[in-house]
Amino acid sequence: MIVKGPILIPGIPDMSGDILDEETVRRAALIIARNGVLTDVQHTLRNVGKILGLYVLDTPMDWRGDMLPKGTVMGSIDVIDDDIQQGIREGKLNGFSILAAPTRTMEEMNRGIK
Secondary structure, three states: EEEEEEEEOOOOOOOOOOOOOHHHHHHHHHHHHHHHHOOOOOOOOOOEEEEEEEEEOOOEEEEOOOOOOOOOOEEEEOOOHHHHHHHHHOOOOOOOOOOOOOOOOOHHHHHOOO
């Protein structure tokens, strides 16, 4: 099952109340795209899929009745876990979230990303 949707939205508080600006979201997308990431559910660290594609919106876009701002990171995920697919079908799982566990300084992560 392939699911698509916004992964990071600049200027909108996440569930933790954090707000990322457009530049930070763009840099995060580059880090994800270049390094790959684990695709899990509810931050369990149990792999349930694979990122097929990421892109950053150049202009605002309507997504299912919500206007997403320029700079939003959109993604397509191949969900390989049957239980997770069922949860998506039932509407129990209906969005994306990222988990960041820094292992390097911002300066180290920023090298080569412009």
